[in-house]
Amino acid sequence: MIELIKQKLTNFDNDPCYLVSGEKIYSKYLANKKAQSLCKTNDPNELWSYIKFENYVTHKGEEPKESLRELYKKRAVQIRDENKFVRIWASGGADSTCVLHAFREAGVVPDEIATYMQYPGAIHASQNAEVDFSLRPLLKDVRKWWPGVKIKFYDILPEHYAWYAEHAIEHWVSYTQLQPAACGWQIPYEIYPELLEQSMTQQTTNIYSGPDFTIGLDSKGWYYKFIDKPYNYAFNAPFQQHFFADPSCKELMLKMAYTAKQHISSKATDDTQKVEDQLRGEWDIKSGALKEMDFWLPNNVEFGTKKNKKNWIGVLNRGPKASLRMHNMISSESGQTTLMNILYFYKKMNIQNPHWFTNGNVMLDWIGSATNKVYFDPKGF
Numbered sequence: 172m173i174e175l176i177k178q179k180l181t182n183f184d185n186d187p188c189y190l191v192s193g194e195k196i197y198s199k200y201l202a203n204k205k206a207q208s209l210c211k212t213n214d215p216n217e218l219w220s221y222i223k224f225e226n227y228v229t230h231k232g233e234e235p236k237e238s239l240r241e242l243y244k245k246r247a248v249q250i251r252d253e254n255k256f257v258r259i260w261a262s263g264g265a266d267s268t269c270v271l272h273a274f275r276e277a278g279v280v281p282d283e284i285a286t287y288m289q290y291p292g293a294i295h296a297s298q299n300a301e302v303d304f305s306l307r308p309l310l311k312d313v314r315k316w317w318p319g320v321k322i323k324f325y326d327i328l329p330e331h332y333a334w335y336a337e338h339a340i341e342h343w344v345s346y347t348q349l350q351p352a353a354c355g356w357q358i359p360y361e362i363y364p365e366l367l368e369q370s371m372t373q374q375t376t377n378i379y380s381g382p383d384f385t386i387g388l389d390s391k392g393w394y395y396k397f398i399d400k401p402y403n404y405a406f407n408a409p410f411q412q413h414f415f416a417d418p419s420c421k422e423l424m425l426k427m428a429y430t431a432k433q434h435i436s437s438k439a440t441d442d443t444q445k446v447e448d449q450l451r452g453e454w455d456i457k458s459g460a461l462k463e464m465d466f467w468l469p470n471n472v473e474f475g476t477k478k479n480k481k482n483w484i485g486v487l488n489r490g491p492k493a494s495l496r497m498h499n500m501i502s503s504e505s506g507q508t509t510l511m512n513i514l515y516f517y518k519k520m521n522i523q524n525p526h527w528f529t530n531g532n533v534m535l536d537w538i539g540s541a542t543n544k545v546y547f548d549p550k551g552f
Contacts, residue, residue, distance in 0.1 A: 173334060173361050175342055180367075180409035182374065185227035185418045187402050189540075192221055197406040198345040199399065199537055200520075203527050215526030224399040224540035230421040231547045234429040239465045242423045243269065244277035246414060251279040256375040258283040260356070263306030265459025265468050266380030270414050271309065272467035275316050281378075283321040284313060287359050291332045291352040291499055292506020298499040301492055305469040325359040325366065329505050336512035344516055348403040349486040349536050351513040352496035356408035370410045377411045384416060386431040387453035387544065392551035394544040395428045398455075400537065415458065428547050430463050431456045445552070485535050486517075 179186065179197050188195040189202035192209060196202040206221035235242065251257055251274070259274070259281050261267040274281055286306060288299045296303060310322055332354075335343040347355035356379065360366045369375060382401045387394050397416065405411055416424055431454075439449040458464045487497065500506040517533045525531035529538055 173331070173339075174364065175339060176357050176361055176367075176407060176409065177342070179407060180370070182376070182410055183412075183418075186411070187224075187226040187406060187413075189399075190223040190225055199403050199406075200341075200345040203524070207524060218526065219540075222540060224397075224402075224542055226397050226402070226416070226542055227418045228397065228416050228424060228542075229418075229545050230424045230428075231545065232421070232425055232549065234548075235422040235426045237422065237426070239423075239426055239430065240273075240276070242426050243273035246420050246423050247273040247277040247279050249420065250376060250378060250412070250414075251277075251281070253374075254376045255373040256283075256369060257281040257378065258285050258369075258375065259378045260285050260380075261306055261309075262286060263301045263304070263309060263469060264380075265466055266415070268305070268309060268469045269459070269466040270378060270380050271313065273414075276467075280317050281320060283323060284310065285323045285325060285359075285377075287325040287327055289327045289352070289354060289496055289499075290329050291327075291496055291509060292329055292501060292503040293499060294328065295499060295502065298495050300495055308470060325363050327354055327358060327362065329503065329509075331358075331362055332500075332509045333505050336509040340512055340516045344513070344520075346403075346407050348400065349517070349533065350493055350496075351486070351510050351517075352500040353404070353493065355403075356405045356411070360409050367409060375410050377408060378414055379405055379408070379411055380414050381458075382413060382416055383455065383457050384428075384431075385453050385455050385541070386428065386435060388435070388450050389544075391544075392546050393428075393432050393548045394546045395431070396544050397542045399540045403537075425547060427456075427458065427464065431461070432548070434461060434463050487534065 179188075179195070186197070188197050189199070190196075191202050191205045194205070196205060202222055203218065206218050209221050210217045237245070247270075259267065259270055261271060261284055271284070286302060288302060290298055313320065313322065335358075343354070346357055347353055370377070382397060384395050384397050387396065415427065435450060435454055459466050459468065487493075500510050521528060521531075521533035527533075527538060529535035
């Protein structure tokens with residue numbers, strides 16, 4: 172029996188969220204819907220005056236002297252010390268692979284490694300290439316590192332997709348990105364009640380890697396900020412905590428920001444001009460693809476770097492993993508029906524509120540929101 176989770180279950184008061192007239196909302200769709208109800212004019216831009224995306228990561232200060240790998244390990248120890256039960260969600264990508272290695276190198280042990288396979292249309296191995304070719308080999312090592320650690324698969328099956336598409340389509344769309352064959356991180360908790368039972372009985376943290384960030388330079392100096400789209404999977408995931416960017420880990424976030432700054436500064440090649448005069452703008456930082464971030468990477472790095480991400484345009488073209496999921500979805504009659512139900516809901520949203528979407532087109536994704544700029548370097552430049 173699937174039990175829908177509509178309220179935020181958390182140990183903190185500073186989880187990433189949208190603030191809509193002071194109310195915390197953990198869904199892009201629901202935040203837009205609430206803000207739309209507050210609009211008093213027909214001006215489509217009025218909506219955005221009511222919505223603010225916030226993740227409460229506002230760390231500033233001097234660059235930490237410790238190396239990134241030392242800080243990754245320090246973060247692992249912090250998480251272990253603060254929680255009775257630590258579950259790491261792993262996919263086989265660069266971020267979660269780095270998290271697992273950080274725990275190992277720090278000499279601390281999680282209680283569970285969790286993942287889920289997504290089968291929107293049919294149960295077929297080709298759908299989950301990242302798990303099969305990257306995560307499973309890593310899990311063989313994990314069993315040697317930590318023989319007593321639980322390794323659990325919480326698979327999302329075609330019948331689960333079909334149930335949501337038929338009975339809870341608005342809920343499904345509310346808590347995931349606009350990708351028909353994807354699902355939000357809270358979905359396994361709704362399908363597998365033992366996940367919540369564990370979290371409700373003792374201090375539990377569910378560790379998700381990421382998120383990525385944006386680095387920028389303007390007349391005030393260097394700053395970082397966060398875009399909301401990568402969070403749409405995870406807003407309402409119960410008892411979640413991000414490993415890399417979190418209000419509780421100042422030193423790690425600062426070190427990553429300074430590392431990104433140095434990477435971008437290296438692109439200034441004119442010795443006759445100051446760096447700040449040559450470089451003005453913003454750059455999206457995919458940490459696992461940046462050599463200077465010194466990640467422990469998967470053996471199959473193709474699943475970690477996302478080198479061609481700039482070519483991912485629209486909700487149906489989100490890279491290799493999304494393409495595999497879509498192929499799986501249309502491979503069965505059940506999956507095709509699920510897809511049609513989801514696309515029909517997309518169409519309704521687009522007709523009613525085209526100003527929610529890029530160029531008025533739901534297939535080009537939501538119009539994104541960003542946190543405030545955080546000018547992290549006290550020296551400015």
